[in-house]
Amino acid sequence: MAKPCVGYLFSYEIFSKNHQSTYLRSEWEFISMADELLRLNGIYKSFAGVRALQGVDLTIERGKINCLVGENGCGKSTLIKIIAGVYKRDAGEIIINGKEYEDLHPIDAIREGIQVIYQDFSLFPNLTVAENIALNEELANGRRLVSWRNVNRIAKDALAKVEVDIPLKARVEEMSVANKQLIAIAKALRQNAQLIIMDEPTSALTEREVSTLFSVIRRLQKQHGIAFLFVSHKLNEVLEISEKMIVMRNGRVVSSGDRSEYDNARLIFEMTGRRITEKSYDFTPDLNQPPLLRVEGLSAEKVLNDIQFELRRGEIVGVTGLLGSGRTQLALALFGMLPTDNGRVYIDEEEVVITSPQDAIQHGIGYVPEDRLTEGLFLEQSISNNVVVRIIDRLRNSMGLLQTRQVKEQANYWVEALSIKTSDPELPVKTLSGGNQQRVVLAKWLASKPRLMILNGPTVGVDVGSKEELHEMIKHLAGEGMGILLISDDIPELLQTCNRILLMRRGHISEEILPKETNENELSAKLIEE
Amino acid sequence: MKRLLSRNETLVAITIIGLILLIGLNNPSFFSLGNIFTLLRTSVVTGILAMGVLIVIVSGGIDVSFTAIAVFGLYVAVKLMKAYMPDAPIWVGFVIASVVGLGLGLINAFFIAQFRLPTLIVTLGTLSMFQGFLLFAIGNEIIRAVPPSMKSFARAAIVRIPMTRGTANLHPAILITIAAIIVTWLLLNYTMLGRGIYALGGSREAAERAGFNVTRIQYFIYGFVGLLSGIAGMTFGSLARQANPQDIVGTELNVIAAVVLGGAQLTGGYGTVLGTVLGVILVVIANSSLILIGVPTVWQRVVIGLIILVGTGIPAIQARRKGKRTVGLADI
Known part of the structure; x- marks a missing residue:
């Protein structure tokens, strides 16, 4: 395992001058172990010498809606894949439901109830809604033959939990992006999801679809106690849905805390590390010239x-x-x-x-x-x-x-x-x-x-x-x-x-x-x- | 109703009925039992091969080497039977041809699954390789003196109906085709392996994420195609009462056309057994019966080409219109 690079401690100190870092520490002390679904300590990950993650610390509590924000390339995607067991970390600890994982495989993450909904949803466009929802479960149960009755029962049950009405027999390719997302959520629920991680879930949705998605998320949280980790860079949406903010920059969590402590300006500042002040554009027309x-x-x-x-x-x-x-x-x-x-x-x-x-x-x-x-x-x-x-x-x-x-x-x-x-x-x-x-x-x-x-x-x-x-x-x-x-x-x-x-x-x-x-x-x- | 009409199978069925009416009304002998039995006999080999091609296409691949595998299996089976067991029953020949076909199919699978090579390139290569190897190392002359069991199989019939002129015979080889159809249907619709084939054709990445063992599925697919091709080759030889190493190869496109007409999409993920059966019937009728209404043999190829163009063109245009409409809705 690679040792954390000492050189980076320097830049960490700069960031800890921000008031929120102290908050980060104190917060940990209050979270009791029972509420903790996932905890990452000092996660490091490099790809071919490029450091993607440089000591990420993160906790996710049961039944909370968390938002992970950060600019492109700050390490969000890498972090998700480490939590999902797709990538192996170079150093650090992963504790899920109180159990430490030396070597986390995708199947372990799934068994612990961690479900990732990627941007492409991992659905099969050519198969029906019902089959898309049930397929993973059937496969995980080691079935060799298909019972279509079972498939339909599983799908019906899952969609009922999401409380949406989607035709089971329709092909997924006929579905709108919003419905595909709900199908992906239904699929995740069937696999006993405790934590659903959604990667940029709203990037292709209209405003109304976003609000439907949010109400589904809130309901699942309330009724089934499911935690969410929302990865996004749309700040207004993040501010609307989240209960806890996690901000990443340059491969680190630079700030995290209760939603109430954040507003748009602070999020931008944490994400970019600088204050962005744009001046409006002044223009005085030259009326002697014809319009272009x-x-x-x-x-x-x-x-x-x-x-x-x-x-x-x-x-x-x-x-x-x-x-x-x-x-x-x-x-x-x-x-x-x-x-x-x-x-x-x-x-x-x-x-x-x-x-x-x-x-x-x-x-x-x-x-x-x-x-x-x-x-x-x-x-x-x-x-x-x-x-x-x-x-x-x-x-x-x-x-x-x-x-x-x-x-x-x-x-x-x-x-x-x-x-x-x-x-x-x-x-x-x-x-x-x-x-x-x-x-x-x-x-x-x-x-x-x-x-x-x-x-x-x-x-x-x-x-x-x-x-x-x-x-x-x-x-x-x-x-x-x-x-x-x-x-x-x-x-x-x-x-x-x-x-x-x-x-x-x-x-x-x-x-x-x-x-x-x-x-x-x-x-x-x-x-x-x- | 709308759903039924928009299905590709319906379109093909309508075309078949139209073609049958066109031919039958002009030449009533088309409807004779003798002609129908002959048509069935003609569809036997194409039918078996089409089932193999169907599952390859559903998985998102393509196989053009299956004809070479078929003739390879046939020729090796006949040669072995003649040399070592001239009096063996016909099923021995089928077993040999299947095993040879399976082996050659697994060679395809090895290149495709292990090195992730494009399926068209691999099977184009093996098409040439298999046939070249057959002609060079195993034999290049036509074997006309086939074992007696093959000769008697060629004359066998499950139904014999005396007609005014001769008898109408239904050949038992049709049972092989029916078996292949049923097995493929069960496989595709009622086994996880079959659903895995659809899943693989729909999205390889998602199939891997869902936990399908894609390598194993690919080994199965190309092995299965090989096996079916071996059987088809042996059937062809038994019906023709000879083993000609130049036969079958060159008819790939006919079979692929039948599968594509039946609604399978070359991009993978779509295709049904029913559609493929209809596609085979359409191609066989067009191939062998247009002559009954005076379309010269040379023109038949043109007609087949036309059917393919129209038959695959209409669904493609429909799909694009549908696509445009949804884009429009999202935009407006």
């Missing part, structure tokens, strides 16, 4: 209704609205991906017709889609290939062949300019974290020097620190004269980044709001009012 983009009466059947607005050089205009308000459709229409029935679009006061992405690109419009993984990037391809894909024509020599040196120069330039964290631009994009992938998408568009960038949810799934850096980058681009249309439902993001916000409702721009004249609460209230 002017949209008049833009309509598309059922989704867009008489859209009218202007956008000037250097402006960051936010577009917000609930799902279904038409905010994404507006972007798609401007980028030529959604046919419109009516309306005119002017660029520099010259009318343009955009019926395909090619047209839009020709007029200097760039679009960073919401789902960068499927629409914005070639994940298997290298970072540098992704960066130059939009300008590949410009990098050809007279023979029509690609000039590899120029490709490299471009890639290196953008990797540096957007501080994309990678050891080598030739590595595939999928090796990057979410925030860095988003930068590659940006780089790809910036390389082609667009005049108008449409950004759809640019910081979805990006953690707090990177988010701030992306915002700064967006402001910088606007400062250099690019026009930016920022589509988002992240209210703080809109207020901090935009100089104007367009609120959409049922395909129509219902209001124009100036960030200076509103605040978070007012804007969220406006967002949901009918």
